[in-house]
Amino acid sequence: MTANWKILFNPYTRIAGWGGAALGAVITVAVAAIGWLSHTIFPGVVDAKIPGVVEWWSLGNCLLAIGIGVIVTAAFLYLAGLLFSRATRPQDIFATVTLARVPFIISALVGFAIDPADMDSIMQTLNSQVAAGEIPDLSLTAPMIVGSLIILLMSIWSVVMLYNGFKVSTGSKGMKTGWMFAGAIIAAEIVSLVITHEII
């Protein structure tokens, strides 16, 4: 039973290489597709957003956003990995990043429970209550808060998977691993969001 739980956070001891990368690519596309249907987007490294009622992205843009995040994250983690070991394989890093998208399937499904139109209407109601000097009825935001907590937990799960995958793919240990990983992730987040903003 313990081994099964460990697989959820570190499948990379069993799955890696091109096989893992292919499986991860399928999962990434599935996350983008489910997200497109549920109005959830996944730009950046571990971001998951449910935008309000704006002109909704096409499926192509949803795929592009998640693809940019995956490629940029993989690139930075690969460069960081090379500093530990020249034997770091790009296919292992790519498998790490794409398989770490598994928790986002749940985030994408959460999007079905949150209607962007409802979100905008709730925020308008709260704003008008505050403007009128009334105490805002925060119970209206309960679905949003619960959804946000679930999405946050899934993002944390994804980061744990990324870290474990980075350790296995590079064979790195110790404090230096954490610092290199954090630096790569922060850089990837900034670069991927800038690129996504410029292109989409």
Next chain:
Amino acid sequence: MLPCQCPSCGSQLTVKALKCEKCETEVTGRYQLPVLALLSTEDQMFILRFVRNSGSLKQMSAEMKLSYPTVRNILNEIITKIESHDSKLENTL
């Protein structure tokens, strides 16, 4: 299994006597255990498996049902242990 560490104080054991089962000849002295014998049973089994697979980590990963980087990391850890034993031996000499 051949013990390598003292059960009382944890120090490394050395070989004091070897005996011939056929003619009862006994050889006593003070001999260091070979490096391979100093490794854990799991590490020794891994090395045997490595040799049997002609050094192919890819075949080993399929056999052990582990990913290639995991098998490579195990090998790297064993290499580090062997190098550590080697440096201890050099310091002793």
